[in-house]
Structures are given as structure tokens and as C-alpha cells.
Amino acid sequence: MNPTRFLGMGLACLPAVLVLTAAGTASPAGPTGHTLPAPVVQTCTGIQTETFTPGLNSTLRQVTGEGKGELTSCLPFGDSLPASGRVTSTLTGAMSCSGGTRTRKTTITWDDGGSSTLEESGGVESPVGGGRAAIFKGKISSGRFAGATTVTTRTLSPLPKPQCATEAGLTEVSGPLTVEITHVP
Structure with missing residues (x-):
């Protein structure tokens, strides 16, 4: 076969190949395709006070705690998403003033009367840029x-606190709270 003629046949077939290729890459938004709903990230900020028994000191020890607070600003808000809520939590774990790990169960009672129960675990981290934060990750169980995933961050004040050097330890802390909920509507 003449090489020039073979090249000409390839070029003649090119439009058919392009049509078939384009047909195979059709957008899923067409009449037979399905699109998945995009996740919604709702970020709520506020303040929380936590109490510890026994108090946190320089020794890593088993501690239980309770927290109460308010989420005063949730974005995005509107439609069926709440704009604020009350927070109550219980926590347990091996903790000290300098760190440890803990699990926590939190109930958020939303401004419209609905509620969410979060089950999370985490510990103290030093985020990029300095500072310290207690960061918990988990899910909304009910x-x-x-089923949504959660990340809760409690910004911690600088240490050392004088109470951390005592046996009784630090029994109460208060500070900024951020709850990030990622869900599919």
C-alpha cells in the first residue's frame, strides 16, 4: 500500500474518531446522567466554658469534664439551616495542662428547636501560626x-496557668469555639 494513501485514509477517518470520542465524554448532566448533590459546610462560632474533675495539672491523668456554651453565628445561614444554638458537652480522657486525648459527646440545640448530637475525639494541637487548640473530629450520630462529619476547635489561652503547678489543677477554662459541619443536603 502506498504510504501517502494510508495517511490519507487516517485523516479521512479522523472526523469519525472525534465524534465517537466526544460522544463518550458526554456530560453527566445530560438527560441520562445524574449529578450528585454538593456537600454544604456550615461553620458556627461562639464561646464555651469547660469544667474538669479533677483539675488539669502537669500530670497526665484520667479526667472528666462538662462544657456549656453558645454558637452565636453560623454561616451559611438561611433556608433550612440554623443560625445559632446552645452547646452542652461531656468529655473524658487522659489529660493534663499540656495535652492528652479525649472523647466528647456534644448536643447542639439549634435556634429553631432542632438538635444534633456529635460524637468526637481529639486532643490539644499547635496549629500553623502558633497558639494552641483542642481539636476534635467525628460525626453527628443523631x-x-x-451522618455529617464534624471538626470542633476550642482555642486555648496561653499556658502556663498558675493552677497547672498545683495538685488541684485548672478546673475551668473558657474561650472561643468553632464547629464545622460538612453534610449533604
């Missing part, structure tokens, strides 16, 4: 947004 209520609004059940």
Missing part, C-alpha cells in the same frame, strides 16, 4: 445533619 438529630439534624445525622
Whole structure:
């Protein structure tokens, strides 16, 4: 076969190949395709006070705690998403003033009367840029947004606190709280 003729046949077939290739890459948004709903990230900020028994000191020891607070600003808000809520939590774990790990169960009672129960675990981390934060990751086990993933961050004040050097330890802390909920509507 003449090489020039063979090249000409390849070029003649090119439009058919392009049509078949384009047909195979059709957008899933067409009449037979399905699109998945995009996840919604809702970020709520506020403040929380936590109490510890026994108090946190320089020794890593088993501690239980309770927290109460308010989420005063949730974005995005509107439609069916709540704009604020009350927070109550219980926590347990091996903790000290300088760190440790803990699990926590938190209930958020939203401004419209609905609620979400979060089950999370985590510990103290030093985020990029300095500072310290207690960071918890988990899921919403029941209520609004059940199955959604969560990241809760409690910004911690600088240490050392004088109470950390005592046997009784630090029994109460208060500070900024951020709850990030990622859910599919």
C-alpha cells in the first residue's frame, strides 16, 4: 500500500474518531446522567466554658469534664439551616495542662428547636501560626445533619496557668469555639 494513501485514509477517518470520542465524554448532566448533590459546610462560632474533675495539672491523668456554651453565628445561614444554638458537652480522657486525648459527646440545640448530637475525639494541637487548640473530629450520630462529619476547635489561652503547678489543677477554662459541619443536603 502506498504510504501517502494510508495517511490519507487516517485523516479521512479522523472526523469519525472525534465524534465517537466526544460522544463518550458526554456530560453527566445530560438527560441520562445524574449529578450528585454538593456537600454544604456550615461553620458556627461562639464561646464555651469547660469544667474538669479533677483539675488539669502537669500530670497526665484520667479526667472528666462538662462544657456549656453558645454558637452565636453560623454561616451559611438561611433556608433550612440554623443560625445559632446552645452547646452542652461531656468529655473524658487522659489529660493534663499540656495535652492528652479525649472523647466528647456534644448536643447542639439549634435556634429553631432542632438538635444534633456529635460524637468526637481529639486532643490539644499547635496549629500553623502558633497558639494552641483542642481539636476534635467525628460525626453527628443523631438529630439534624445525622451522618455529617464534624471538626470542633476550642482555642486555648496561653499556658502556663498558675493552677497547672498545683495538685488541684485548672478546673475551668473558657474561650472561643468553632464547629464545622460538612453534610449533604
